[in-house]
Amino acid sequence: MSDTKKTGQNTRLVVGGRHKEWTHGVVNPPVYRASTCVFETYAEMRARTAAPNEKKLFYARKGTPTQWALDDALSDLHGGAGTLLYPSGVAAIAGVFLSLLQAGDHVLITDNAYEPTRGMAGGLLKRMGIGVTYFDPLAPIRPLMTDRTRMIFTESPGSLTFEMQDIRDIVAAAQVHDALVVVDNTWATPLFHQPLAHGVDVVIEAVTKYIGGHSDLMMGSATAGERTLAALKRGAGHMGQTVSPDDAFLALRGLRSLSARLRQHEDSALKVARWLRGHEAVADVLYPALDSHPGHALWQRDFSGASGLFSIILKGGDYADTAAMTDGMRLFKMGFSWGGYESLMVPSDPTPVRTATRWSADGPLVRLHIGLEDPEDLISDLSDGLTRYGRHLNGQSGF
Numbered sequence: 001m002s003d004t005k006k007t008g009q010n011t012r013l014v015v016g017g018r019h020k021e022w023t024h025g026v027v028n029p030p031v032y033r034a035s036t037c038v039f040e041t042y043a044e045m046r047a048r049t050a051a052p053n054e055k056k057l058f059y060a061r062k063g064t065p066t067q068w069a070l071d072d073a074l075s076d077l078h079g080g081a082g083t084l085l086y087p088s089g090v091a092a093i094a095g096v097f098l099s100l101l102q103a104g105d106h107v108l109i110t111d112n113a114y115e116p117t118r119g120m121a122g123g124l125l126k127r128m129g130i131g132v133t134y135f136d137p138l139a140p141i142r143p144l145m146t147d148r149t150r151m152i153f154t155e156s157p158g159s160l161t162f163e164m165q166d167i168r169d170i171v172a173a174a175q176v177h178d179a180l181v182v183v184d185n186t187w188a189t190p191l192f193h194q195p196l197a198h199g200v201d202v203v204i205e206a207v208t209k210y211i212g213g214h215s216d217l218m219m220g221s222a223t224a225g226e227r228t229l230a231a232l233k234r235g236a237g238h239m240g241q242t243v244s245p246d247d248a249f250l251a252l253r254g255l256r257s258l259s260a261r262l263r264q265h266e267d268s269a270l271k272v273a274r275w276l277r278g279h280e281a282v283a284d285v286l287y288p289a290l291d292s293h294p295g296h297a298l299w300q301r302d303f304s305g306a307s308g309l310f311s312i313i314l315k316g317g318d319y320a321d322t323a324a325m326t327d328g329m330r331l332f333k334m335g336f337s338w339g340g341y342e343s344l345m346v347p348s349d350p351t352p353v354r355t356a357t358r359w360s361a362d363g364p365l366v367r368l369h370i371g372l373e374d375p376e377d378l379i380s381d382l383s384d385g386l387t388r389y390g391r392h393l394n395g396q397s398g399f
């Protein structure tokens, strides 16, 4: 919505994508359950066929006002020319790769990328004759650029190990080779980081996470500038990518309260992270919002907040010690995904998902999602869990 371009992100979260002709006077767009849209006249049908990407009812694979409202709101938040919606975050990543790359191209992917992104690069992209090189998220990218490099794919901070990447440096390197820059922005959301403003070409969100926000929905999005939007639309069209109006409705409903939720996630995550940093069983807390984090300055420069996901490295300990902690948690249940209202805990070893760098932490890594529970209750749960962890340390007295 062009009339909101100068407003703040909180206002945009509220007004984005709300058009009277889509809502007919109620606040939210109705759920338009549809496949076929009908035309009264042949002239009308011909006109719509000639402009299938206009936001006018044509055929429901191209969306209805329910999906368009979400697409518009996300485009507005990111300052993008348009947004494509996909049935999951992984589908969004695949859609972006397949729409913008071709055989013979080379893509640089950050070594801390989300594991399924690496799986896709090692399988699907390789099979299509697209070269993949992983880069050290902390090292300059320029030396890795070749004449064939068509895309740099970043995830900052990485959603398991939280290394920050210097997006300005990456965009500058890409410009020299006329390459595209794609950012997986799921951790920050459009509220805390707007990569397109830094010259990035495409920003991917796993809408499943904070935008949905209630652990009841799978969706992904890719918001693009003018340079890549037409290619993304073509790709999504060729692959038949679309999302259901019910899911779009839920995502839009989640989006409206993103700011209030995220600020609470951030506030509680900071409290819990600071408490963990002082705990004797904890070797390190990987959270860019802490001034002890090596990427803190980059985070301060480019981001306006931190979400509720971070990892801790525990001192010493093995599988049994970790299980003694995880299996007795009252609030931190183990589960993949994150961004819902509930706290989660996932022990994970980054070693096998590294190729450009080596993971060298001594103790187990445990990723935490700090939910909307009272932070004091979360700290109490973690305190008991870390006591169980420490007690089981081989041959050592507990913490």
Ligand SMILES: *Cc1c(COP(=O)(O)O)cnc(C)c1O
Pocket (backbone or CB within 6 Å): 088, 089, 090, 091, 114, 155, 159, 184, 186, 187, 206, 207, 208, 209, 218, 219, 220, 337
């Ligand atoms: C979860 C996640 C995805 C994938 O989203 P799904 O909707 O689960 O497919 C992509 N990137 C990051 C960083 C994620 O955390």
